[in-house]
Amino acid sequence: MSNKVSVLVAGSWGTALATVLADNGHQVLLWSRNEEQVREINEQNRNSRFLQDVELSPLIVATHSLQGAVEGADAIIMVVPSSGMREVASNMRPYLNKDALLIHATKGFETGSLKRMTEVIADELPEINPNRLVVLSGPSHAEEVIRKCPTTVVVAAQDLEAAEAAQDLLINAYFRVYTNPDVAGVEVGGALKNIIALGAGLTDGLGFGDNAKAALMTRGLAEIARLGTAMGANPLTFAGLAGIGDLIVTCTSQHSRNWRAGNKLAKGIPLDEVLQEMGMVVEGVKTTKAAYELSRRYDATMPITDELYKVLFDGKSPQLAAQDLMGRVRTHEIEEVATDAITNVLK
Ligand SMILES: NC(=O)C1=CN([C@@H]2O[C@H](COP(=O)(O)OP(=O)(O)OC[C@H]3O[C@@H](n4cnc5c(N)ncnc54)[C@H](O)[C@@H]3O)[C@@H](O)[C@H]2O)C=CC1
Numbered sequence: 113m114s115n116k117v118s119v120l121v122a123g124s125w126g127t128a129l130a131t132v133l134a135d136n137g138h139q140v141l142l143w144s145r146n147e148e149q150v151r152e153i154n155e156q157n158r159n160s161r162f163l164q165d166v167e168l169s170p171l172i173v174a175t176h177s178l179q180g181a182v183e184g185a186d187a188i189i190m191v192v193p194s195s196g197m198r199e200v201a202s203n204m205r206p207y208l209n210k211d212a213l214l215i216h217a218t219k220g221f222e223t224g225s226l227k228r229m230t231e232v233i234a235d236e237l238p239e240i241n242p243n244r245l246v247v248l249s250g251p252s253h254a255e256e257v258i259r260k261c262p263t264t265v266v267v268a269a270q271d272l273e274a275a276e277a278a279q280d281l282l283i284n285a286y287f288r289v290y291t292n293p294d295v296a297g298v299e300v301g302g303a304l305k306n307i308i309a310l311g312a313g314l315t316d317g318l319g320f321g322d323n324a325k326a327a328l329m330t331r332g333l334a335e336i337a338r339l340g341t342a343m344g345a346n347p348l349t350f351a352g353l354a355g356i357g358d359l360i361v362t363c364t365s366q367h368s369r370n371w372r373a374g375n376k377l378a379k380g381i382p383l384d385e386v387l388q389e390m391g392m393v394v395e396g397v398k399t400t401k402a403a404y405e406l407s408r409r410y411d412a413t414m415p416i417t418d419e420l421y422k423v424l425f426d427g428k429s430p431q432l433a434a435q436d437l438m439g440r441v442r443t444h445e446i447e448e449v450a451t452d453a454i455t456n457v458l459k
């Protein structure tokens with residue numbers, strides 16, 4: 113069991129995960145670069161910008177010092193948005209204990225390099241043992257975890273021991289943690305479902321109906337699995353918590369920032385205004401761009417992603433995007449590549 117446990121940073125998800133750790137009896141250091149937020153957490157046990165009306169455990173102590181949070185920590189959970197992951201990983205390098213268990217819970221790719229988050233972390237922290245790197249993902253809105261609603265997640269690592277150490281740290285009566293060896297699959301599933309959630313918000317906002325949303329989710333999962341498999345993931349991971357599980361919650365929950373952003377876009381609000389109004393990270397926007405580029409790199413057909421890219425960045429109307437998706441060349445539902453991969457896994 114780890115002694116010093118830290119969470120970077122104090123956004124919605126970082127604060128919820130710190131609460132899970134505190135409920136498991138850990139004293140948690142929660143890092144934020146915002147001094148006012150640090151003061152509010154320490155003096156009032158609140159993080160009102162991200163989680164209103166929630167009283168935090170006194171076991172959570174906020175700090176403004178990255179050195180203080182990282183130095184001597186046995187376990188660190190990184191929950192910085194994907195756009196800040198490289199910077200934070202690089203800044204923590206001088207202080208990091210190279211044997212620390214490093215768990216990240218971020219859902220996205222790095223813009224430009226198109227790298228997964230474990231790849232970005234490994235780039236910036238070459239001294240750490242890659243076996244100690246874990247990704248946490250799955251259907252888990254902060255707003256429900258903080259209220260101790262029953263939640264299931266998955267932790268993936270190359271090394272089962274590291275995944276089990278993360279499982280030990282976080283599992284409790286309301287937060288059930290599964291392990292999986294498929295790091296790429298868990299990261300890709302967690303990132304790509306946000307694209308489909310943006311589309312679901314648009315679909316709902318435009319009144320396209322339940323059939324359309326079911327179609328979007330199902331065919332969305334097909335293209336997530338297509339790109340994920342091409343990137344080396346186990347296709348069965350997409351039938352699990354980091355695939356269909358997270359897709360369901362993000363496309364149907366009122367808590368989803370991606371769904372809400374899509375819903376606002378349907379009202380005709382321009383993308384930059386939508387992002388400003390949200391005030392929290394909407395990973396699906398950058399992920400749509402990254403997946404659009406990855407689909408070309410891996411020669412994976414992703415028609416929904418392509419259309420959403422055109423809606424977000426080329427000014428295409430969502431109505432025309434839906435029309436073009438419906439009018440695509442007729443095709444089979446299940447592709448040979450997917451059935452071959454699943455047959456091989458089941459052998
Ligand atoms: N909110 C949720 O329910 C869940 C979120 N996630 C993922 O967790 C990640 C973080 O999301 P949230 O906590 O929801 O975001 P948030 O928008 O609630 O908070 C993000 C925090 O990160 C800080 N930040 C941004 N860039 C930074 C940098 N370079 N250095 C230091 N601090 C920085 C911001 O100031 C803010 O305090 C995302 O990848 C998201 O997809 C995953 C599961 C659930």
Ligand SMILES: O=C(CO)COP(=O)(O)O
Nearest residue numbers: 250251252253368369370
């Ligand atoms: O990943 C999430 C739930 O599992 C959070 O999704 P949003 O970022 O859309 O709120």
